[in-house]
Amino acid sequence: MTAERKPSITLKLASPRGFCAGVDRAIQIVELALAKYGAPVYVRHEIVHNRFVVESLEAKGAVFVDELAEVPEGRPVVFSAHGVPKSVPDEAERRRMFYLDATCPLVSKVHREAERLHEIGRRIVLIGHAGHPEVVGTMGQLPEGAVMLVERVEDVARLDLDSAAPLAYITQTTLSVDETADIVAALKVRFPAIEGPRKEDICYATTNRQAAVKSFAGEVDAILVIGAPNSSNSLRLVEVAERAGCKRAFLVQRASGIDWAALEGARAVGLTAGASAPEVLVDEVIAAFRDRFDVRLEMLETVREDIRFKLPRALEA
Ligand code: 0CG
Ligand code: SF4
Numbered sequence: 001m002t003a004e005r006k007p008s009i010t011l012k013l014a015s016p017r018g019f020c021a022g023v024d025r026a027i028q029i030v031e032l033a034l035a036k037y038g039a040p041v042y043v044r045h046e047i048v049h050n051r052f053v054v055e056s057l058e059a060k061g062a063v064f065v066d067e068l069a070e071v072p073e074g075r076p077v078v079f080s081a082h083g084v085p086k087s088v089p090d091e092a093e094r095r096r097m098f099y100l101d102a103t104c105p106l107v108s109k110v111h112r113e114a115e116r117l118h119e120i121g122r123r124i125v126l127i128g129h130a131g132h133p134e135v136v137g138t139m140g141q142l143p144e145g146a147v148m149l150v151e152r153v154e155d156v157a158r159l160d161l162d163s164a165a166p167l168a169y170i171t172q173t174t175l176s177v178d179e180t181a182d183i184v185a186a187l188k189v190r191f192p193a194i195e196g197p198r199k200e201d202i203c204y205a206t207t208n209r210q211a212a213v214k215s216f217a218g219e220v221d222a223i224l225v226i227g228a229p230n231s232s233n234s235l236r237l238v239e240v241a242e243r244a245g246c247k248r249a250f251l252v253q254r255a256s257g258i259d260w261a262a263l264e265g266a267r268a269v270g271l272t273a274g275a276s277a278p279e280v281l282v283d284e285v286i287a288a289f290r291d292r293f294d295v296r297l298e299m300l301e302t303v304r305e306d307i308r309f310k311l312p313r314a315l316e317a
Contacts, residue, residue: 005294006292006293006294007292007293007294008267008293008294008295008296009266009267009268009269009289009293009294009295009296010267010268010269010295010296010297010298011268011269011270011271011286011289011295011296011297011298012216012219012220012268012269012270012271012298012300013271013272013282013286013297013298013299013300014209014212014213014215014216014270014271014272014300014302015212015299015300015301015302016205016208016209016212016301016302016303016304016305017209017212017271017272017273017282018226018273018274018275018277018278018279018282019275019276019277019278019279020104020203020204020205020275020305020307021104021205021305021307021308021309022081022104022105022106022107022203022205022275022309023048023081023104023275023276024308024309025081025102025104025105025308025309025311026047026048026078026080026081026102026104027047027048027053027057028311028315029047029078029100029102029311029312029315030043030047030057030062030078030102031057031060032311032315033076033078033100033315034057034060034061034062036315037076038061039060039061039062040061040062040063040075041061041062041063041075041076041077041078042062042063042064042065042070042071042075042076042077042078043057043062043063043064043065043077043078043080044065044066044067044068044071044077044078044079044080044084044088045064045066045079045080045082045133046064046080046230047062047064047078047080047081047102048080048081048231048275048276049082049227049228049230049231049232049234049274049276050227050228050231050274050276050277050278051228051253052253052254052277052278052280052281053276053278065077068088068091068092068095068097071097075098076097076098076099076100077092077097077098077099077100078099078100078101078102079099079100079101079102079103080102080103080133081102081103081104081107082103082104082107082132082133082134082137083103083104083107083108083111083133083134083137083138084101084103084133084137084140085136085137085139085140085141086140086141087140088140089101100312100314100315101312103137104173104203104309105309106173106201106203106204107134107137107138107173109201110138110170110171110173110201111137111138111141113170113197113201114126114138114141114142114147114170115141115142117168117170117195118142118146121166122166122167122168122195123146123148123161123165123166123167123168124142124146124147124148124167124168124169124170125147125148125149125150125159125167125168125169125170125187125194126138126139126147126148126149126150126169126170126171126172127150127151127169127170127171127172127175127180127183127184127200128149128150128151128171128172128175129151129172129175129232130149130151132172132232134172134173134174134232135149135172138170138172148161150169150183150187152179152183153182153183153186156183156186156187156190157186157190159190161191163190163191163192164193165191166193167191167193167194167195168194168195168196169184169187169194169195169196170196170197170201171197171200171201171202172201172202172232173201173202173203173206174202174203174206174232174233174236174275175200175202175206175232175236176210176236176239176240176243177200177202177206177207177210177211177240178240178243179239180200180202181199181200184196184199184200204305204307205233205275205305205307206233206236206275208302208303208305209233209237209272209274209275210236210237210240211302211303212272212300212301212302212303213225213237213240213241213244213270213272214240214244215300215302216270216300217240217241217244217245217246217270218244218245218246219268219270220246220266220268220269220270221248221263221265221266221267221268221269222246222248222249222250222262222263222266222269222270223238223241223246223248223249223250223269223270223271223272224249224250224252224258224269224270224271224272224285225237225238225241225249225250225251225252225272225273225274226252226253226254226271226272226273226274226277226281226282226285227251227252227253227273227274227276227277228253228274228276228277229251229253231274231275231276231277233274233275233276234251234273234274234275234276234277235251237272237274238250238251241270246270248262248263248266250262252285253281254281254284254285255281255284255285255287255288258285258288260292269289271285271286
């Protein structure tokens with residue numbers, strides 16, 4: 001008896017992909033807090049935007065809540081990697097709660113910049129997506145009305161501001177690099193004196209993952225991005241793939257979410273993962289391909305990352 005030959009396929013695996021230093025640190029903070037203070041440890045909002053990560057921490061004794069009011073007296077609470085408005089630590093202090101802040105240091109850097117710009121009298125334009133927790137957190141560093149949100153190029157013309165107003169811009173850390181460059185250019189045309197960072201505040205991990213996808217977008221028939229539907233940086237990877245000419249770019253949460261019919265006829269598929277997607281899910285997706293295809297795996301490394309962030313002092317060894 002001869003086994004039926006599987007069709008062959010090339011999987012191009014992006015590198016870097018998956019966990020960034022901010023996600024790694026945030027997950028470690030929850031794990032170390034569980035080890036040090038015992039279960040339950042409360043976490044305000046998904047620590048990072050990934051169900052698989054959240055469920056693994058729940059299994060170890062973490063309890064995820066939307067608001068501090070849900071945290072019982074005497075239990076530690078962790079703030080998610082996306083950052084929180086100032087009102088959150090303020091409330092925690094008022095209630096004398098013990099909290100650990102897992103806000104990514106690169107998000108905190110934008111918070112501090114927003115405060116500095118406000119202190120020197122600038123109105124602030126934040127480029128970002130309405131309702132995303134990072135945007136809520138960044139806007140919440142300053143009094144209401146101090147920060148105006150711009151989501152797309154068309155919003156720039158609608159800003160109710162004098163072209164001579166003392167202005168500065170800051171950005172969400174997980175935006176599309178190219179789209180943000182277009183928005184910044186539009187801001188500079190309308191407000192020539194606008195102050196800002198050298199380019200934007202998009203983090204190294206977002207930038208590198210987008211560059212890696214772009215490097216193979218023209219050579220593959222389809223691209224799969226492993227990530228959650230509420231993960232901004234993962235969604236941007238799908239858009240970057242599409243913008244780079246890949247007509248079949250899909251976000252998948254894990255192997256069971258792959259639409260195999262949509263990959264029909266593909267001979268080469270690019271694979272990457274958002275900054276909050278664990279590598280076990282990449283392995284799971286590769287295994288699902290191996291079940292159906294004779295897989296040739298190619299790694300495409302565009303840059304090597306070696307960034308690590310320090311833990312909060314309370315958890316240092
Ligand atoms: O990409 P966003 O900001 O939605 O967050 P996610 O948790 O997916 O990843 C990095 C962080 C924080
Ligand atoms: Fe920090 Fe960037 Fe990771 Fe967000 S995606 S946690 S800003 S390193």
